[in-house]
Structure formats: C-alpha cells, structure tokens
Amino acid sequence: MGLLKKKQVQYILIGLVLALLPFIFGFKRATVTMLDTVVIYAIAALGFNILLGYSGQISLGHAAFMGIGAYLSAFITMELQLPFLLAILLSGVVPMLIGLLLGLVALRLEGHYLAIATLGLGVTIQHIFKEWTGFTGGFSGAKAPYASIFGYAFKSRESFFVLAIAVLVLLSIFAYHFLTSKAGRALVAMRNSEHAAKAMGVSLFKYKLIAFAVSAFYAGVAGSLYMHLIRYSDPNTWGIELSLNLLGMVVIGGLATIGGSILGAAFIVIIPELLKEIPVLGEIRSLSTILTGVALILVIRFMPYGLVRVGKQIQSKRQDRKNKSSLKQQISKP
Template sequence: MKGLLKNKPFLYIVAGLIVAMIPLLVEMERSTMTMMNLIVIYAIVAIGFNILLGYAGQISLGHAAFMGLGAYLSAYITGNYELPFLVSLLLSGLIPMVIGLILGLVALRLEGHYLAIATLGFGVAIQQTFKEWIAFTNGFSGARAATPEIFGFALREREHFFVLAVIICVLLILFAHNLLSSKTGRALIAIRDSEHAAQAMGVSLFKYKLIAFALSAFYAGIGGSLYVHLIRFTEPNQWGIDLSLNLLAMVVIGGLASIPGSVLGAAFIVFVPEFVKDIEWLQNIKNVASIFTGIALVLVIMFFPYGLARIGSQLKALFIGRPKHTKPTKGVEG
C-alpha cells in the first residue's frame, strides 16, 4: 500500500475517479458544472503547453490557434461528415499536431523573444484565417457543434460530459507522465537548461523540439474539440492573444515542469473571473479578472517561482529550513 501511494500514475487514476464522481453524487448548478468542465479542458491544454514551455523551454504566444483549430475541425467534421465524436476528437488533435511539427521547424532557427514573436505572428495569422475562411468556420457568424454521442449515448448533461472530460484528461496525464519520465523527458529538460550542452551530449534538437511542439499542439487540439462540444458554439475572437496569454499564465502560476501544476493553474485562471464577479465593489472595473491574473503572475514569479504545485514545500523550506547540502530539484515533475 505504501508503494502505491508513491506511484504517481496510480494516484492520478484515483484522483480522476474521485473528481469524476463528485457531480454524480453532489447536485450542482449548471453554471458550476460548466466551470468544472472548463477547468478540465484547460488543464488538458495546459499540460501540453507545459511540455513545450516547462520541459522543453520553448515559448509560444500563439497556442490558442491550435485550440481554435481543434474546435473548428471537430465542429466541421461532426456537422458535415457525421463521423463519430471520438473520431472527430482524435482528428482534432492529429491535424493541429501536424501543424505543430511545421511550427517546430521554425523553432529550430529561433529562440527566446524571437520565437515568442514568431509564434505570436502565427497565432494572429491563424485567427485571421478563422475570420476569412467562411466555408470552414462560418466567419464572424460562428460555428455550431453537435451534441457529442458515444456508442449511441448523447452527452447532453454537463455531468455526463464532465465524466468524459476527466477520463480523457487522466489518459493524457498518464501519457505525459510516462513520456516525461523517459529518455524523451530527460532530453527535453536538457534542451531547456542549455541547448549547447544538450547537443554536446548527443541530444538531437531537431527531433525533440519537434516532439515538444507536436505534442503541445495535439493536447491543445483535443482541448479545443472538447470545448466546442461543451459550449456548442465557437467564433474567431475566442482564439486570440488573450487566450494564449491565459494559457501561459496557467503554466507559470500552476508550476513549470509540473503536471499537477498545470491542473492547478487551469483551475486558478477559470475560477478567478467567477470569484471576482461576485465582489460588488470590483464589478465596475474593466478587465478586473485580467488585472488579478497579472498580479498573481508577478507575485508567483517573484516569490513562488516553482508555482502553486510546490508552494507547500517552498514554505516548509522557508520556515523550517533546508540542510545546507541539499538543493531544490529543478525540472522534476511535482
């Protein structure tokens, strides 16, 4: 039993089962269930983004484009070709993954703020394509998605959709954990810490940067597909720089190079607007949720650089102290 408690895949599965059962056992309002679904969906995207940023050290300011592409693809495929939802879900991840490979090729020549600017331009270009490609996206009128069905069972209720989203999230968490615990994960960390040192050790920048961009795009596409079938509608303005910055905030606030941190960061970003909305004296301030997010981002970077996922261990080290011969581990999932 003690060994199982130290087994992260086992703990992820148990946590997923417990979370999935909550709405089935406790009656919740529809708005609350929508928020819980969004937390799971954004957690999926944040995990993929953390593979890129937290583990590989590659910045992207256009990642919302991959999520939007997954949303439009899923709505288009299920609406025009009447393919099963699970097929459209898979295609909505695979097609952005191919585009992520292309973006990875660009990343081979760029780094730092140059890469950030390039990915920002990519995101703006894709968003503009959403606006202009009316045959595919229906332009500013937006695209509607069908009710998802699995083996003939329609997921009309938010509670049922939540169970599906949690199952997919747990599966993707297990895949990410196993991948990042392998040689690939160690190679990505080596690239993040020093590309020149990684090359000297025989790590292929070409191979692993492509893997990081492709996987992050795949996760974003899956998240986009789930999003559009939850909300049943999407339009181009949803997939702009604001969302990309929120994805960045999720990873940094939750914890770089941390799978649980990605989930915590997603919960924080989704919950903050709902929390602020109920504070009467803040309601007249425009974009107050973004202000809170920005403040949280600055505070985390300044005082808790390992994010919410490791805030407990950092506070423990601060107040109890750490033996002089030990150092905090860097780049290890927490």
C-alpha cells in the same frame, strides 16, 4: 500499497474522485460548466507545460491550435456526420501535423524571437478563421452537436465532466510516461542547458519539434472538447488573450509539473468568477486579464516554482532558518 504508489493508479483514483463531485454535491449548472472549462483548459495547459516547462520553449500562439481542433471537430461531426471519437482524435492529430510544419520554421529561432514568431502565427491563423467562412463560418461562428460515444450523448454538464476528466486522466498518464522516457529526459537536459545537452548528443531541433508537436496535439484535443461543451465557436475566442491565459496557467500553477498545469487552470478560471461576486471588483472590465497579469508578477516574484510547490518552498525556508539558527548557536559556543 505498492500499486498505489504508481502514478498511473494515482491519476485514475484522483480522476474518479473528481468525476463524482458534481453528482455528490449537486452543483448548479453554471458551476459544473465552470468545472468543465477548468478541465478543458487543464488539458491545453498540460500540453503547453511540456513545451514551456520541460523544453524551455515559449509560444504565444497556442490558442490557434485549440481553434483548429474546435473547428475541425465541429466540421467532422456536423458536416461529415462522423463519430465524435474520430473527431476528437483528428482534432489532436491535425494540429500536431500543422505544429510540425510550423515548428520547422519557428523553432529555428530562440527566446523572444520565438515568442514573436509564434505570436505572428497565432494572429495569422485567427485571421484565417475569420475569412474561411466555408469551414469556420467566419464571424457567424460554427456549431457542433453534443459529444456522443456509442450512441450515448453527453448532454448534461455532469456527464460531460466525466468525459473531460477521463480525457484529462488519459493524457496525464501519457504525459507522465512521455516525460519519464528518453525524450522527456532530453527535454529536461535541453531546458537546463542547451550547450550541455548538445555536448551529450541531444538533437536540440528534433526534441524541440517533438515538444511543439505534442503540445499542439493537447491543444487540439482541448479545443475539440470546448467545442462540444459550448457547441458554438467564433474566431474571437481563439486570440492572444487565450494564449496568454495558457501561459499564465503554466507559470502560476508550476512549471514542469503535471499537477501545476491543472492547478493553474483552476486558478485562472475559478478565481475571477469568485471575485465577480464582490461588488466593487465585479464591475471592473477585463477583470480576468488584470488578475492574470497581477498573479504572474506575484508568483514570479515570491513563488517562482508555482502554487503547486508552495508547501515545499515554505518547508525549505523553515529548514534554512533552522540550519542558520543551529549554525549561530554553534558559533556562539565558547
């Protein structure tokens, strides 16, 4: 029982259960593809949550890092004919290094200035994708082979789901250890109060840069997986809409929580698909974008801690009511 209390073991067990779902229930190909997409976006959202939820820094250009990871993975596996494992690793490392370089400039800004700067960086990188035809294929797009490890190709959506879950579990375990380490505690202190953290000797710029780099690594890995799932990508995929969706996943799911990132990704991907089945709503263009905006407003207004903490929020309100009721009874007594 003591072993089950460890977060690493819990993540592995949950991952095993989730990986078996498509095989147990025999979902349709489209449904499994949707689940694959949820897991991929959950990886990107988890990295984004480290930046926004734990360090308090916002980025509106994170889709560009996913794009870098996607195109790089396609180039390594398609053009250079190198293994997928090397491709997915480099697809995380290269965006991380680029994130470090960009962060040296961008992270000297704060608040909405940082948001505007990262938005500009994202738009710039997207235009590079459109013009650098030798690497990205421009508007014609780039293609990638099936993901393959030790000769086994993940051709079916179900097998790819197992691969994506394995990556998500590994990165969740890493995120847990990172966030409970000295660096993670520094990020939380910085988010709560930069002045107090600085007074305690925390280097604000150093830990902001670390958070930016780690989140870029997660985004690059997610981009690599997306590329080998869809096996095609064009520059329009990696625009501001995706960056806003990542923001929505983190805020709706729950800031500063690993589970919130996954829940938020599931909400943003699955709910619009379910609403499309409704006759009137299914005809609305940009339904996903509209839903994200409405959900953000409602969550910020009524569930500021995200969907992952709704149960605790309800329990806390009930306890407050009980305390108030008890206090009134005590006051009313002679």
